[in-house]
Every structure is written in structure tokens, then in C-alpha cells.
Amino acid sequence: MLEYLTRLLRRLLGHTPADTSPQTAPGASPVSDGATTMSQIKTIADVRRYFLNNKEPVYFISATNFNLLGIGDWVGNFRHINYINCFDDQQRNVFVPKEKFPRDFESIEDINNYLLEHKEVIDFIQSRADGDNAGTAAFLMFDEHTEEVCKQLGLKVAFPPAELRSRMDNKIETVRIGNKAGVPSVPNVLAKVGSYQELCEVSKELGDDLVIQTAFGDSGHTTFFISNEDDYYKHAEEIEAESEVKIMKRINCRGSAIEACATRCGTVVGPLMTELVGFKTLTPYKGGWCGNEMFAGAFDQSVRDKAREYTFQFGEALREEGYRGYFELDFLIDMDNGEVYLGELNPRVTGASSLTNVAAFAHSDIPLFLFHLLEFSDVDFDLDINEINERWAHPESVDSWSQLVIKHTDESVDLLTQAPRTGVWKMAADGSLAYHHYDSHPHAAEDESEGFFLRISGVGDFRYEGADLGILITRGRLMDDDFQLNERAKAWIEGIRAQYAGQSLQDPVVEEVAVSHAVGGGNFKIL
Numbered sequence: 001m002l003e004y005l006t007r008l009l010r011r012l013l014g015h016t017p018a019d020t021s022p023q024t025a026p027g028a029s030p031v032s033d034g035a036t037t038m039s040q041i042k043t044i045a046d047v048r049r050y051f052l053n054n055k056e057p058v059y060f061i062s063a064t065n066f067n068l069l070g071i072g073d074w075v076g077n078f079r080h081i082n083y084i085n086c087f088d089d090q091q092r093n094v095f096v097p098k099e100k101f102p103r104d105f106e107s108i109e110d111i112n113n114y115l116l117e118h119k120e121v122i123d124f125i126q127s128r129a130d131g132d133n134a135g136t137a138a139f140l141m142f143d144e145h146t147e148e149v150c151k152q153l154g155l156k157v158a159f160p161p162a163e164l165r166s167r168m169d170n171k172i173e174t175v176r177i178g179n180k181a182g183v184p185s186v187p188n189v190l191a192k193v194g195s196y197q198e199l200c201e202v203s204k205e206l207g208d209d210l211v212i213q214t215a216f217g218d219s220g221h222t223t224f225f226i227s228n229e230d231d232y233y234k235h236a237e238e239i240e241a242e243s244e245v246k247i248m249k250r251i252n253c254r255g256s257a258i259e260a261c262a263t264r265c266g267t268v269v270g271p272l273m274t275e276l277v278g279f280k281t282l283t284p285y286k287g288g289w290c291g292n293e294m295f296a297g298a299f300d301q302s303v304r305d306k307a308r309e310y311t312f313q314f315g316e317a318l319r320e321e322g323y324r325g326y327f328e329l330d331f332l333i334d335m336d337n338g339e340v341y342l343g344e345l346n347p348r349v350t351g352a353s354s355l356t357n358v359a360a361f362a363h364s365d366i367p368l369f370l371f372h373l374l375e376f377s378d379v380d381f382d383l384d385i386n387e388i389n390e391r392w393a394h395p396e397s398v399d400s401w402s403q404l405v406i407k408h409t410d411e412s413v414d415l416l417t418q419a420p421r422t423g424v425w426k427m428a429a430d431g432s433l434a435y436h437h438y439d440s441h442p443h444a445a446e447d448e449s450e451g452f453f454l455r456i457s458g459v460g461d462f463r464y465e466g467a468d469l470g471i472l473i474t475r476g477r478l479m480d481d482d483f484q485l486n487e488r489a490k491a492w493i494e495g496i497r498a499q500y501a502g503q504s505l506q507d508p509v510v511e512e513v514a515v516s517h518a519v520g521g522g523n524f525k526i527l
Contacts, residue, residue, distance in 0.1 A: 039380070040380045040381060040382055041374070041379060041380065041381035041382070041383070042381070042382055042383070043383075044365045044366055044383070044388070046381075047366055047370060047371075047374060047381070047383070048074070048366055048370075050374075050379070051074055051075045051076065051366075051370055051373065052074070052075075052076055053076055054075055054076040054077055054078075055076065055077055056077060056130070056133070056135050056136065057077050057079065057125070057128045057129070057134065057135030057136070058075055058077060058078045058079070058135055058136045058137075058138070058158075058373065059078075059079050059080070059081055059125070059135060059136070059137045059138070059155070060078075060079075060080050060081070060137075060138050060139070061080075061081045061082075061112050061115055061116065061137055061138070061139055062080075062081075062082060062083075062108070062111075062112065062139060062140045062141075063082060063083045063084055063108060063111050063140075063519060063520075063526040063527070064082050064083075064084050064086050064454070064456060064526070064527065065080035065082055065086070065091075065094055066086075066351070066354055066454055066456075066471055066527050067140055067349045067350065067351065067353045067354060067527065068080070068138075068349060068353065068354075068357070068369060069354050069357070069358065069440070069441065069442060069454070069473075070357060070358055070367075070440075070441045070442065070443070071357065071367060071369055071370075072093045073441070074366065074367060074370060075370070075373065077128075077135075078093060079093050079094070079095055079128075080093060080094045080095065081095050081096075081115055081121055081124070081125075082094055082095070082096050082115075083096070083111050083114070083115060083519065084096070084456060084458075084519065084526075085458070086422050086454055086455050086456060086458075087422050087440065088421070088422070088458075090422075090438055090440075091440045094440075095121070095124055097115070097118045097120035097121055098120065099118075099120065101114075101118075102517060103517075104516050104517060104521070105519060105520075105521070105524075106523070106524070107141065107524050108140055108141040108524060108525070108526055109141045109142055109143045109145075109146060111519065111526070112139055112140075112141065112142055112146055113143075113145050113146055113149060116146065116149045116150065116153065117149060122153065125153055125155070126153075129154060132154045133154055134153050134154035134155045135154075135155060135156070136155065136156045136157075136158050136373070136376065136377075137150055137155045137156070137157055137158065138157075138158045138159065138349070138372075138373075139157070139159065139348075140348060140349060140350075140527075141348065142157065142159070142162055143162050143166075144162050144163065146162065147161070147162055156376070158325070158372065158373060158376035159325055159348070159376070160322065160323050160324055160325065160347075164321075164322060164323060165323070165347050165348070168318065168321065168323050168327075168345060168347040169216060169345070169346070169347055169348075170215045170216065171213050171214070171215050171216070171246050171344050171345075172190055172215050172244050172245075172246055173215075174342070174344055174345040175188065175190060175246060175342070177314070177317050177318070177321065177345075178314060178317075178342040180317060181313045181314050181316070181317035182313055183310040183313055183314050183317075183342045184339075184341055184342065185248070185341055185342045185343075186211075186248045186249060186251055186253075186332055186334075186341040186343075187205075187206060187248065187249045188206070188246055188247055188248040188249070189202050189203055189205075189206065189247050190244055190245070190246055190247075191203075191244060191245065191247060192242070192243060192244055192245075193212075193239050193240060193242075193245055193247070194240055195240075196229050196232045196233070196236070199212075199226070199232060199239075199247070202247065203247045206247065206248070206249040207249055207250075208227060208228075209227045209249070209250040210225075210226045210227070210247055210248065210249065210250060211223060211224070211225055211226070211247075211248045211249075211250050212224045212226055212235070212239055212245050212246065212247050212248070213245065213246045213248070213344075214238065214239070214242050214245055214246075215242060215244065215245075215246075221285065221288075221523075222238070223287045224238070224239065225250065225286070225287070227250075251332065251334050251336070251341075252334065252335045252336050253332040253333055253334050253335060253341070254274065254275075254299075254332070254333045254335060254483055255274070255275035255277045255289075255330060255331075255332065255333075255343070256272055256273060256274055256275055256298070256299065256307065256330065256331045256332075256333055257272075257273045257274075257275050257292060257328055257329070257330055257331075257350070257352045258270060258271070258272045258273065258307055258308070258311050258328065258329055258331065259326070259327070259328045259350065259352055259353060259356045259368055260311050260312075260314075260315050260326075260327055260328070260329070260368070261315075261325060261326050261327070261368050261369075261371040261372050261375065262315045262316075262318050262319050262323060262324050262325060262327065262375075263324070263325075263371055263374070263375045263383075263385065264324075264375065264381075265381070265382060265383050265384075265385045266312075266315075266316075266385035266386070267311070267312050267314075267315025267316055267318075267319070267385070268368060268371050268385055268388055268389065268392075269308050269311045269312055269315070269389050269392065269393075270356045270361075270368050270392065271294060271296075271298070271304075271356075271359070271361070271392065271393075271397070271398045272298050272299060272303070272304050272307045272308065272331070273292045273293060273294045273298060273352055273355060273356075274292065274293040274298050274299075274479065274483070275289060275291070275292055275330070276289070276290045276291035276292065276293070276404070276405075276478070276479065276485075277289060277290065278290070279485055280409060281409065281485070281490070281493050282404060282405065282406055282407060282409070282493065283405070283407045283409065283466075284407065284408075284409045284465050284466055285466070289351065289405070290404065290405045290406075290407070291402065291403050291404045291405050291478065292351070292352050292355055292402065292403055293400075293401075293402040293477050293478060293479060294355045294356075294359055294398060294399075294400065294401045294402070295398065295399075295400040295401075295477055296395035296396075296398040296399075296400070297395070299333055300338075302338070303333055303338060303340055304393075305393075306340045307331050307340055308389070308393060310329075310331070310340060310342065311329055312389070314329060314342070314345070315327070318347075323347060324375050324376070325372045325375050325376065326348060326349050326353075326368065326369060326371075326372040327345060327346065327347045327348070328345070328346040328348075328349075328350040328352060328353075329342065329343070329344070329345055329346075330342075330343030330344045330345075330346075331343055349369065349372075351403075351405065351527050353368075353369065354403060354442070354471070354473060355401050355402075355403060355473070356368050357369050358401060358441075358442050358443060358473075359397075359398060359399055359401060360397060360398065360399040361391070361392045361397035361398060364397065365388065365391070365392075399475075400475060400476050400477060401442070401473065401474070401475060401476075402473070402474055402475075402476065402477055402478040402479075402489075403471055403472065403473045403474075404471065404472045404478060404489065404492065404493060405468065405471050405527065406468075406469045406470055406471070406472065406493060406496055406497070407466055407467060407468055407469060408457075408463045408464060408465060408466065408467045408469055409465065410465060411465050412463075412464075412465070412504070413462060413463065413464045413465075413504075413505055413511040413514060413515060414462070414463050414502030414503055414504045414505060415460070415461075415462055415463075415502055415503045415505065415514075416457060416458065416459050416460065416461050416462070416463050416500060416501070416502045417459060417501050417502055417503050418459065418499070418500060418501035418502075419455055419457060419458045419459050419461075419469075419499065419500055420435070420453060420455055420470065420496060420499035420500070421435055421438070421453075421455060422438070422440075422453060422454050422455045422470075423435060423436070423437055423438040423439055423444075423452070423453065424436045424437050424438075424439050424444050424445055424450050424451070424452055424453075425450065425451050425452075425453050425472075425495075425496075426449055426450050427449050427450070427451070427488075427491060427492065427495065431491040431494075431495065432495065433492075433495035433496065433498075433499070436450065439452065442473040442474075445473070445474055445475060446475075447475060448474065448475050448476040448488065450474065450475075451472045451473065451474035451492060452472070452473045452474070453470055453471070453472050453473075453496065454470055454471045454472075454473070455469075455470045456468040456469060456470045456471070456526075456527075457469045457470065457500075461518065462514040462515060462517075462518045463500070463502050464511075464514070464515045464518060464521075466520070467518065467520065468520065468526060468527060469496070469497075469500060470496065471527070472492055472496060474492070476488070478492070
């Protein structure tokens with residue numbers, strides 16, 4: 001009966017029954033989902049079924065699994081390979097090598113290359129390979145060396161080449177692509193700066209209150225706010241070392257983020273999210289990202305529509321540049337006039353992906369990341385992207401989720417002797433927290449009194465200024481309409497911090513060595 005209804009439904013939708021007369025379209029790869037063979041993927045149901053029956057290993061290799069939480073529920077044979085053991089070995093689809101070799105990492109690419117060259121990881125990948133085909137790997141960050149090692153291991157990299165991705169990641173290049181695509185940036189000039197006088201000269205049309213960004217790096221470390229000569233000299237060395245910087249007029253803005261995926265059928269666009277930026281209780285970095293909120297009323301309808309339109313245009317421009325797959329755009333919303341300006345491009349999955357891929361629209365269709373995997377698979381597909389974008393633009397498609405990225409904000413260094421466990425925590429009426437139960441998915445938090453906490457720093461790790469302690473994901477909002485942390489957010493931050501305890505280090509030399517050996521070391525973002 002079920003088979004008959006399926007065939008009937010497909011006929012009504014104009015699709016050829018896949019299980020009665022499989023035919024391969026010209027130039028298309030037959031798609032085997034384990035139960036049937038389709039000539040081409042045409043519907044979201046086809047995509048869902050295809051990945052649920054996937055047999056080829058798919059890996060997300062990164063410091064933690066934070067960015068793609070829950071994707072294993074959608075993709076058969078999906079595994080995380082991580083450096084940090086956030087789950088104390090309780091999570092079956094997370095593999096963390098037991099033996100650690102002391103090494104000073106300088107980037108997340110370093111961490112990924114270390115993992116790929118680790119004997120335990122190589123053995124794990126080879127044990128699941130099918131001959132020379134070891135499967136597909138996705139990363140938060142990777143470089144040309146990562147590509148070389150993957151080739152040796154028989155792994156396909158599910159992203160455009162590192163060289164292209166690096167060019168797209170350049171903030172100066174982002175401005176130029178945006179201009180070509182009709183997506184405006186905050187009034188700016190792109191120039192080489194050798195002194196404060198030169199800065200004043202090239203930016204005289206922008207006023208005295210400036211924001212300078214270098215080509216690469218994250219907002220917490222490479223965005224400089226300059227309103228006088230003293231401000232300039234605090235960052236002169238970093239600014240003058242660049243061949244070109246982006247100099248912007250400082251505006252009264254709110255940060256926002258939106259994720260999308262450039263596919264061969266068009267650009268799929270997720271919902272607009274607010275950004276938590278620079279809160280001193282969360283991050284020591286002025287201008288540093290420290291969380292997101294997703295809710296249907298994020299900014300007014302005209303702003304949401306404009307941001308989605310710009311994201312689609314930008315995605316189409318990326319396709320013309322040869323870029324495919326997942327990306328994120330930051331938009332700056334000018335609170336004085338409602339203008340929507342392009343902030344920066346992240347050509348990858350990001351910290352906001354943990355919300356984009358768990359919301360209601362993702363579960364009613366498929367998570368955005370599955371479009372990315374589909375784009376890098378060798379199967380043929382023809383999906384109506386406009387229809388999907390219209391559905392995802394509806395406020396009813398967006399439920400409310402928020403996340404807090406909690407860093408150590410003091411200048412102190414100590415050795416952690418106590419840390420909260422990963423899982424669901426519950427807040428009592430008096431604001432106190434208690435561990436409720438283990439889980440690996442944010443959906444396990446049933447209401448706003450519960451939150452899913454992913455522990456990053458654990459017992460035996462060093463706690464230093466800028467170290468990621470953990471991430472809290474919860475239902476509902478954590479800021480008010482003035483973009484200030486609400487009382488619930490403050491209670492969660494205070495409650496999680498209270499779960500940590502450390503033993504101080506007395507020797508400054510030991511402190512220095514400890515921080516330099518710590519993952520991230522305060523110098524690069526690992527999430």
C-alpha cells in the first residue's frame with residue numbers, strides 16, 4: 001500500500017516512478033539510494049532518502065564537531081574526526097585519537113593536518129574505506145597541504161580548491177565581488193596605508209571615525225576602530241604590514257549573519273540571524289563574534305528581504321567566480337537609515353551553521369549543509385531552488401534558537417580542575433543550573449529553561465584569556481530589542497562559568513609555555 005501511494009504521489013507531482021522504470025538521463029549518474037535507483041534527484045524527499053541510505057564514508061574533520069552538530073542524523077556513515085574530546089567518548093559518531101603529541105598549532109588548518117597525519121586517524125579512515133575510495137571529507141578550514149594528504153588517503157575534499165577558497169576569503173576581494181554583484185558595502189576605500197597621515201588623506205571623504213579591516217582574520221583580532229592618532233598607533237604595525245586594507249566609515253550598525261549554498265541549480269538562502277558581538281562577559285575581543293540568535297522577527301521584513309536578495313545575488317556572483325557550496329555573509333544593518341551593507345564573506349561552514357542546520361525549516365526540508373554535500377557528490381540533481389527559497393523566507397519556517405560562545409575573559413592563566421559536562425543543563429527558577437542528562441543534539445533542550453552545552457575546555461586544559469570554554473545553544477532569544485544581553489542570557493553565562501574551577505600557575509614561564517601549547521592559544525579561532 002505504501003509503495004502504491006508513493007507511486008501515486010509521484011505521478012500527481014509529475015515525477016516518473018523511480019522504482020518501476022529506472023532510466024539514466026543523458027550525462028547523468030544513476031542514483032542508488034540502497035532501495036531504488038533514480039536517474040536524477042528531483043525532490044527534497046529524494047535528497048533526504050539518498051543521504052539516509054548513504055554508504056560512502058563522509059567526515060567532518062575539525063577541532064570540534066560544533067559547526068555541524070546533528071548532521072549525522074541526516075547522512076548515513078557520517079563521522080566527525082576531532083582533536084578535542086567534547087563528549088568524553090560518549091558520542092559514537094565522534095572519533096578522537098587517544099594519543100596526543102605536543103605541538104604548537106598556529107591555525108585550525110594545522111590542527112586538521114595534524115589529525116590527517118595521525119596514525120590512529122589514518123587507521124580509522126582506512127578501516128572504513130572501499131579500496132582506494134576512502135570517502136569524502138569536509139573541513140572548517142583547510143589548505144593545499146590538507147588537499148595533498150587527502151589525495152594520498154583517497155579522500156575527496158567537499159569544497160572548492162583551497163587556493164580559490166582563500167581568494168574568496170579575502171575581505172578586499174569580497175568588496176570587489178559585492179560591487180560587481182550589486183551588493184553594497186559600507187562606504188569605504190581600499191588602500192595601502194603607511195602612516196596616520198596617509199590614512200587621513202585616503203579616507204578624508206569618510207570622516208574621522210573609521211573602522212579598518214585587514215584582508216584575512218576574524219573580526220575579534222583584525223578589525224581596528226580608529227578615531228584619532230593614538231588609536232592608530234595601537235595597531236599601526238598590523239595595518240602597515242598589509243599591502244591593502246579596507247577602510248570604512250564607522251556607522252551605527254547591528255551585526256547580522258546569513259548562510260547560503262551555491263549549487264548548480266541556484267543559490268539556496270537561509271534565514272537572517274542577529275549576531276552577538278563584543279560582549280565583555282563572553283569575549284575579551286572588542287568586535288569579536290560571540291553568538292547568534294535566530295528568530296522570525298530578526299530585523300524588519302524589508303531588511304530581511306533585502307539581505308536575502310543580496311545573498312542570492314552574491315551567491316550567483318560566487319558561482320561565476322567558480323566557487324560552489326556553503327558560504328556565510330555578514331551584513332551590517334545601519335540603524336540610522338535601515339541600509340543593508342555587506343560586511344564580510346566566509347566561504348565555508350561557520351559558527352552560525354550550528355543554528356542554520358537545526359531550525360524548523362531545515363527539519364521540514366533538509367539542513368543547508370545537505371545541499372553542500374549534494375553539490376559535491378557525483379549524482380545528478382535538478383531542484384527548484386526558487387520554490388525552496390520562497391518557503392524558507394516565510395516567518396513560519398523559522399523557530400527561535402540562540403547560542404552563546406563563552407570564552408575566558410580574564411587575563412589570568414590556570415589549569416582547569418573542574419568543568420561542566422556536555423549535555424542538557426536545566427535552569428531553576430532562582431537561576432541556578434544543574435546537569436540534566438547527556439545528549440549530543442541541541443534539540444534535546446525542550447524549552448527555554450533548558451540549554452544544550454558543548455564543553456570545549458575540560459579538566460586538565462589550560463584556561464587563558466580568549467580560551468573557548470564552551471557553547472550554549474538554547475531555544476528562544478538571549479538579547480533584547482536593543483541588542484543587549486537579556487537576564488536569561490546573563491544567568492546562563494554566570495551559571496556555566498560557575499561550573500569551572502582552576503588551579504593557578506605561579507611561574508610566568510610556565511604560564512607562557514602553557515598558553516603556547518594550548519589549542520588556539522588565543523591567537524586563532526577554532527570554531
